Amino acid sequence: MPIAKDIIERLKKRIDSYRDDMVEFQKEITAIVALGPEYKGQGEWKRARFIMEKLKSFGLADISEYNAPDDRVPEGTRPNLVVRLSGKKQKPAVWVMAHMDTVPPGDMQQWETDPFEVVEKEGKLYGRGVEDNQQGLVSALYALRAFLDEGQKPPTDVCLMLVSDEETGNALGVEHVLKNAPDLVDPRDIVIVPDSGNQDGSMVEVAEKSILWIEFVVRGKQVHASMPHVGINAARAAAYLTVRVDEALKKRFDKQDPVFDPPGSTFEPTKREANVPNVNTIPGEERFCFDCRILPDYDVDSVLKTAREVAATVEEEFKVEVEVNTAALMKAAPATSVDSPVVLRVMEAIREVIGVKPKPMGIGGGTVGAVFRRHGIPAVVWSTMDDLAHQPNEYCVIDNMVQDAKVFAHVFLNE
Ligand SMILES: [Zn+2]
Incomplete structure (x- = not known):
């Protein structure tokens, strides 16, 4: 369905105005280390609390917690948050899932900067987690904020699911949420996981081997x-x-x-x-x-x-x-059909906002999108990135982060 041109233009302009804020937020969350106990970390609790405060300061107050008990971390629990912005209708809801945990920096000799202190250089932010998966988290969050600041209600509910334990198996993260709240995400909902992608943002991952x-x-x-x-x-x-x-x-x-x-x-x-x-x-x-x-x-x-x-x-x-x-x-999860609403909607947003030809694709395997597909929920994995996950000197291209927020806004506004 065509969307109102004037509204998307206003949302895009508003998102541009957040650029420095988004960079600042990246710096703040990178400094709060969020490693699972498998990596001898203390979990995601502190980072999650910080994000919650930020959400509330934006006026995003509808936050539910689906925390998973875990006695290996100091607070005894792994946080999973669902932030909801109510739409004119509830269903089908649009979801963006991002993970709050990161992998460790790895060999420190290979890092040119402190992995937990973001350095901005030539339009890029360097630090552990800035791309995987903070870019997606920040983009989606500021897309939501734009709706609030523009006084726009999306046509249907928009939710962010911010999870723990993605880098160490998902059992205490997205799996825990879907198991404990089986009706939360509907198979008719639109689910996007911005945790992998290609450089021009054209790749929409729908299947895995x-x-x-x-x-x-x-x-x-x-x-x-x-x-x-x-x-x-x-x-x-x-x-x-x-x-x-x-x-x-x-x-x-x-x-x-x-x-x-x-x-x-x-x-x-x-x-x-x-x-x-x-x-x-x-x-x-x-x-x-x-x-x-x-x-x-x-x-x-x-x-x-x-x-x-x-x-x-x-x-x-x-x-x-x-x-x-x-x-x-x-074993591969069932593929998301290339004509499912989520694929069509994301492809339209890519065409309109980025101006490239989107391409639904399957990859060699191993993204968290498969968790949703196994639950019968068609999901796509999409974002614009150089894909530096887990590498030393991981970076996020600031332009990608801002542009992806606009793509999300377009998806949220569509119906
Ligand atoms: Zn990731």
């Missing part, structure tokens, strides 16, 4: 290399196994889906563990892995089954024993 890590252990018999006939060479068997698995998986699971980049499933031999330290020993054991990213229409078990069938041929031919283990498995 399943992730399967397979470990192969090949056992033969270690002997002196001059006497191969009394041993069983695990290195040779592993080499044949690698090639045969590679060929068999690529051949059998060869479907292409242009929504994905790359369009097919991928099967990559990756880690290989050291075997013997010297050249004149025939190895008795080999251990190596495949990283598989599988299109959602394939059953992950059939990939494993194929790997086992291939392993059996190598066992037979080379007289080795082969163990095939699942080292990790994350």
